[in-house]
Amino acid sequence: MTLSNYLKEKAAFTNDELKIISDSFSEVSFEKKSMLLEEGNICRHLFFITSGLVKTYFIDRNGHEVIINFASENWWITDIHSFEENKASRLYIEAMEDTECLVINVQDQYALFDKVPKLERFFRMLLQKHTGALQDRLFEHIAATAEDRYDTFLERYPNLQNRLPQHQIANYIGVSPEFLSRIRKRKVKG
Amino acid sequence: MTLSNYLKEKAAFTNDELKIISDSFSEVSFEKKSMLLEEGNICRHLFFITSGLVKTYFIDRNGHEVIINFASENWWITDIHSFEENKASRLYIEAMEDTECLVINVQDQYALFDKVPKLERFFRMLLQKHTGALQDRLFEHIAATAEDRYDTFLERYPNLQNRLPQHQIANYIGVSPEFLSRIRKRKVKG
DNA sequence: CGGTCTCTTGACGGAGTTCAAAGCTAGTGG
DNA sequence: CCACTAGCTTTGAACTCCGTCAAGAGACCG
Numbered sequence: 001m002t003l004s005n006y007l008k009e010k011a012a013f014t015n016d017e018l019k020i021i022s023d024s025f026s027e028v029s030f031e032k033k034s035m036l037l038e039e040g041n042i043c044r045h046l047f048f049i050t051s052g053l054v055k056t057y058f059i060d061r062n063g064h065e066v067i068i069n070f071a072s073e074n075w076w077i078t079d080i081h082s083f084e085e086n087k088a089s090r091l092y093i094e095a096m097e098d099t100e101c102l103v104i105n106v107q108d109q110y111a112l113f114d115k116v117p118k119l120e121r122f123f124r125m126l127l128q129k130h131t132g133a134l135q136d137r138l139f140e141h142i143a144a145t146a147e148d149r150y151d152t153f154l155e156r157y158p159n160l161q162n163r164l165p166q167h168q169i170a171n172y173i174g175v176s177p178e179f180l181s182r183i184r185k186r187k188v189k190g
Numbered sequence: 191m192t193l194s195n196y197l198k199e200k201a202a203f204t205n206d207e208l209k210i211i212s213d214s215f216s217e218v219s220f221e222k223k224s225m226l227l228e229e230g231n232i233c234r235h236l237f238f239i240t241s242g243l244v245k246t247y248f249i250d251r252n253g254h255e256v257i258i259n260f261a262s263e264n265w266w267i268t269d270i271h272s273f274e275e276n277k278a279s280r281l282y283i284e285a286m287e288d289t290e291c292l293v294i295n296v297q298d299q300y301a302l303f304d305k306v307p308k309l310e311r312f313f314r315m316l317l318q319k320h321t322g323a324l325q326d327r328l329f330e331h332i333a334a335t336a337e338d339r340y341d342t343f344l345e346r347y348p349n350l351q352n353r354l355p356q357h358q359i360a361n362y363i364g365v366s367p368e369f370l371s372r373i374r375k376r377k378v379k380g
Numbered sequence: 381c382g383g384t385c386t387c388t389t390g391a392c393g394g395a396g397t398t399c400a401a402a403g404c405t406a407g408t409g410g
Numbered sequence: 411c412c413a414c415t416a417g418c419t420t421t422g423a424a425c426t427c428c429g430t431c432a433a434g435a436g437a438c439c440g
Binding site for chain 1: 271322325327331
């Protein structure tokens with residue numbers, strides 16, 4: 001099972017622990033274009049994606065979608081603020097392909113932390129990495145050009161480039177689809 | 191002592207726990223313009239600021255300072271990635287006023303987590319809040335104008351507005367000092 | 381009083397947006 | 411299997427936001 005393999009790669013969990021963890025999650029499927037989370041709702045689940053692709057976004061005050069990140073195989077996704085504090089979410093999470101997930105709710109998560117304390121620390125580390133990634137994206141948006149951000153996107157998600165329509169990439173790097181088209185044209189010319 | 195009062199306000203620690211926590215921190219002072227952390231070094235400390243004001247920034251590839259955030263009384267500050275993983279930091283932390291801190295190193299932090307497990311969860315929650323704040327700043331930079339970001343700054347740090355030179359605020363919201371000056375002129379006119 | 385730091389103002393330029401139109405591609409139903 | 415449609419990408423032109431450069435005006439500090 002994928003979650004166990006993933007955890008084995010990432011940290012030193014015993015087989016007992018892996019079993020306890022796996023048993024705490026349930027499998028859920030989402031069809032392409034269906035929603036894992038919608039704005040205004042409380043995010044009830046922490047998702048581990050075993051196959052497929054989702055995007056997280058919010059709607060800005062001009063009614064435009066703003067993509068925060070993508071997540072595919074072996075990524076965790078949730079609105080952590082909503083999930084942990086039971087607050088209405090500002091975010092949407094939408095399946096961009098048919099997607100298989102393992103999910104856990106917040107109570108079961110804390111019960112699991114009590115059974116496998118190592119996991120709480122593991123999740124704290126994950127959160128740290130996520131925070132680092134957010135900081136890097138903020139840096140890019142303050143200090144780098146759109147072309148730089150596009151290059152960074154290509155390096156960071158080499159496998160996503162062909163799974164995503166170009167205007168979604170444009171949205172993620174924070175430019176209009178027209179301008180990304182021009183960037184690409186410029187790059188081909190050299 | 192300030193840290194105990196702060197923790198009492200924020201979560202239900204017992205007096206014993208508060209004493210154990212307080213005893214694990216040491217006091218350090220920094221003069222205005224001195225550095226708490228410099229790029230290339232490992233961030234050895236988690237800082238709790240009891241008085242004063244610091245800024246965290248990095249130097250972008252054009253040699254310009256880019257301010258990530260400010261921290262004053264009752265704020266935690268560190269480069270968490272460097273601190274936890276013993277990696278060279280990309281960041282600078284600089285005192286903008288004479289500043290008093292309580293500090294702990296990473297080993298003592300983990301020893302403290304073992305003695306007061308509640309604290310590890312508390313820190314995870316802090317990290318979540320920090321992540322939320324970073325996400326909000328990213329949203330702003332993708333979807334809001336400089337004027338919107340200035341308004342948000344004023345709401346978020348009402349007490350910092352008069353303690354900071356205007357060009358530092360400009361840097362924080364990601365515009366040139368000249369342009370912030372124009373924004374302010376526009377706002378006065380109504 | 382002189383120097384340094386800070387804020388303002390003007391002129392110009394560049395990065396990126398918006399709008400509109402046209403060409404492409406892929407999926408869908410008949 | 412073809413035709414149609416809907417969504418995706420490209421291109422051009424005008425426009426906006428904001429940065430850079432340069433110069434001057436305060437303000438603070440020794």
